Amino acid sequence: MTDDRALFLTSDDVRGLATPAEYVxxxxxxxxxxxxGAPARPRTRLTGGDPPGMLTGYSAILPETGAMGGYMYTGGFGSGDAHFVLPLFDAETGAPLAVFDGASLNPFKTGATGAVGLDALAREDATELAVIGSGSQARGQLRAAVTVREFDAVRVYSPTREHREAFAAAMDDELDPTVRAVDSSSAAVAGADAVVTATTAAEPVFDGADLADGAHVTCMGQYHPEKREVDAETVARATYVPDxxxxxxxxxxxxxxxREEGAVDDDHVHAELGEVVAGVEPGRTDPDEVTLFDSGGTAIETVAAAHMLYERAVDAGLGREIEFLPASRAFEE
Structure with missing residues (x-):
């Protein structure tokens, strides 16, 4: 692209451009x-409106990848849905590279983040996976998770029987490990080597006492100071790694x-995921250690995934060119 032109990429343009493993x-x-040391900031969220809604955004610069950008999305405001916009810029020149409709890549980049956390912290010999949740994010998590560990069995639980059984049947047909629905979160978690939560629940979705020694937990479904998918016992038992x-x-x-319940203090935060991935801080150091990756979503995965898709779209001739007026020309008479 030239400095004043970028690609507009629809969800259909980027759908199928990369496998779950390539996202990971x-x-x-x-x-x-x-x-x-790459810069990244967590989300900011504004709320308002009648009916109420949420406007959210976050950003990151990945110098070696050569890209920067973020995500902005809305939810509520009477639409009953969410909409995602993803701007991508060249990290050296600042020129716009692309604007994405970010909907279709969302579960893939989020699933990849969960898998990176699982890969960095779970035991190498993990063979049994529990998935709590049965929506699109749970599908993304499972598709990515099986690319980083050779699971033999996956147990899935969500409160609605029809949903968990349909999820299990579809994933069992698609993936190598046996995927089956179970009737409780306890049945899913007990004995599991890894647990992934991908829900909209505001309260813990399993009992921390059910976690086996040596288990890894990836939490993906909540980013709210008063909501959680795992209980205080799980956090206290675990080596705690946020994004x-x-x-x-x-x-x-x-x-x-x-922390409010007194189960942990500020020092319980072990390291960021990136520090573990880069080898700056250790991850798991003992096979009986419980580990926890807490992800609320960042622009790190967003920019990384978007740049990969952008390069593939350019090679495939996908997207539509759009023009941006540089600020230096905006004031020309």
Whole structure:
């Protein structure tokens, strides 16, 4: 693209451009860069309107990837839905590269983030996975998770029987491990080597006492200071790794509520995911250690995944060119 032109990429343009494993590779590289100092800021969220809604955005620069940008999305405001816009810029020149409709890539880049956390912290010999949730984000998590560990069995639970059974049947047909629905979160979690939560629940979705020694937990479904998917016991037992330290005080409800209950203190934050991926801080050091990756979403995975898709779209001749007027020309008479 020239300095004043960029690509507009629709969800249909980028759908199918990369496999879950390729998303994982791109996102892992993004977190490695973050662990070595790449700038990233957690989300900011504005609320208002009648009916009420939420406007959210976050940003990151990945110098080695050569891209920067973020995500902005809305939810509520009477639409009953959410809309995602993803701007991508050249990290050297500042020129716009692309604007994405960010909807279709969302579960893939989010799933890849969960898998990077699982890969960095779970035991190498993990064979049993529990998934709590049965929506699109749970599908994204599972598709990515099976690319980083050779799971033999996956147990899935969500409150609605029809949803969990349909999810299990579809994923069992698609993936190598046996995927089956179970009737409780306890049945899913007990004995699991890894647990992934991808829900909209505001309260813990399993009992921390059910976690086996040596289990890893990836939490993906909440980013609100008063909501959590895991209880204080889980947080206290675990080596706690968030996506960004700065996010913890803003909206990591699992940590904040565990601290409020006296189960942990500020020093319980072990390291950011990027620090573990980059080898700056250790991850798991003992096979019986419980580990927890708490992800509320960052622009690290967003920029990393978007740049990969942008390069593939250029090679494939996808998208539509749009023109941006540089600020230096905006005031010309």
């Amino acid at each position: 590779d791109a996102v892992r590289e993004g977190y490695r860069e973050r662990g070595e 960004l330290r700065e996010r913890v005080e803003r909206d990591a409800g699992a940590f904040l509520l565990a």
